[in-house]
Amino acid sequence: MLIETKGLKKVFKSRGKEVEAVRGVDLSVKEGEIFGLLGPNGAGKTTTMRMLSTLIEPSEGHASVCGHDLASDQAGVRRDIGYVGQEGGTWGEVTAREELIMQGRLYGMSKKTAARRAATVLEAFQLTEFADRNIKTYSGGQKRRLDISLGIMHEPKLLFLDEPTTGLDPQSRAHMWDEVRALRERGTAVFLTTHYLDEADALCDRLAIIDHGEIVAEGTPTALKKEVAGDVVAIGVNERHDEARAMLDAKDFVREVEAGEPDPATGTAVMRLYVDDGSTALPELLRALDGAGIAAASIELHRPSLDDVFLKQTGRSLREEES
Numbered sequence: 001m002l003i004e005t006k007g008l009k010k011v012f013k014s015r016g017k018e019v020e021a022v023r024g025v026d027l028s029v030k031e032g033e034i035f036g037l038l039g040p041n042g043a044g045k046t047t048t049m050r051m052l053s054t055l056i057e058p059s060e061g062h063a064s065v066c067g068h069d070l071a072s073d074q075a076g077v078r079r080d081i082g083y084v085g086q087e088g089g090t091w092g093e094v095t096a097r098e099e100l101i102m103q104g105r106l107y108g109m110s111k112k113t114a115a116r117r118a119a120t121v122l123e124a125f126q127l128t129e130f131a132d133r134n135i136k137t138y139s140g141g142q143k144r145r146l147d148i149s150l151g152i153m154h155e156p157k158l159l160f161l162d163e164p165t166t167g168l169d170p171q172s173r174a175h176m177w178d179e180v181r182a183l184r185e186r187g188t189a190v191f192l193t194t195h196y197l198d199e200a201d202a203l204c205d206r207l208a209i210i211d212h213g214e215i216v217a218e219g220t221p222t223a224l225k226k227e228v229a230g231d232v233v234a235i236g237v238n239e240r241h242d243e244a245r246a247m248l249d250a251k252d253f254v255r256e257v258e259a260g261e262p263d264p265a266t267g268t269a270v271m272r273l274y275v276d277d278g279s280t281a282l283p284e285l286l287r288a289l290d291g292a293g294i295a296a297a298s299i300e301l302h303r304p305s306l307d308d309v310f311l312k313q314t315g316r317s318l319r320e321e322e323s
């Protein structure tokens with residue numbers, strides 16, 4: 001395991017009041033994976049990440065990061081990780097190349113090694129073209145790529161990325177996903193936070209959902225969605241509605257059927273069938289209808305989303321929290 005935490009807790013004291021930002025988090029992150037911490041604003045994502053990267057001290061609990069104990073070997077942790085904060089840090093009157101070389105020197109590289117490594121990193125993040133231009137002239141996406149370049153300058157085993165795509169346009173976002181995947185291909189594990197459902201779903205090998213400082217679910221996106229309700233197959237039929245419904249409901253892999261009213265214009269009634277695995281249920285359902293001589297007018301397979309997972313665990317929709 002690359003990260004293992006047990007009962008990690010952070011209590012902030014501000015103006016005499018105590019804020020329990022993180023309330024006992026148990027997490028494990030494996031070598032070489034993209035791990036996501038998904039949750040709404042204020043859930044405790046940044047606080048968790050800052051503890052794991054030694055920027056703030058936990059109030060309680062234990063963690064090991066890249067094989068180093070978080071409490072007793074902070075220097076060891078720092079050597080093996082990179083950290084890119086939510087705000088990013090590169091705004092000064094310098095060029096990307098200068099900033100990268102400086103970062104390399106901070107990690108003890110010789111001038112020559114730092115320059116060589118900077119050139120490699122600039123190339124990997126498609127920044128070579130702008131490398132000697134003042135950072136002030138960069139677009140949001142270019143700046144974010146530079147932030148990440150700085151985070152991996154010393155070739156960490158693990159990179160922490162706090163909301164890497166917040167504030168980026170859709171195209172820069174897609175690029176960023178590619179960059180993160182490329183890091184994984186090169187053997188760097190990534191621990192990222194996000195409040196975007198689609199990002200957690202598309203990008204992360206595994207994720208934990210955090211709400212009010214507590215982990216409410218952890219697993220692969222697929223497994224988490226499977227836990228919720230299986231899949232939903234929506235079948236529309238134009239005739240013998242009740243018969244079709246009874247027949248499909250009798251199948252042992254159909255957990256539940258919700259029958260809709262026939263559409264007055266088309267006569268099509270849509271049934272929603274809850275099944276464990278839509279991809280195997282679908283052909284069987286069609287075969288059953290076919291055997292009875294009932295034609296399906298429409299058929300659709302819905303898979304539950306991570307929002308359904310969040311909804312089930314917290315009673316709220318993350319999508320609604322957004323707006």
Ligand SMILES: Nc1ncnc2c1ncn2[C@@H]1O[C@H](COP(=O)(O)OP(=O)(O)O)[C@@H](O)[C@H]1O
Pocket residue numbers: 012013014019020021039040041042043044045046047048
């Ligand atoms: N330095 C701090 N002092 C007091 N409260 C804080 C501090 N940092 C964060 N918090 C509070 O802790 C909670 C979690 O914050 P944070 O970890 O930043 O959430 P997220 O990154 O998920 O949006 C919030 O209620 C926030 O206001």
Ligand SMILES: [Mg+2]
Pocket residue numbers: 045046047086162
């Ligand atoms: Mg945050």
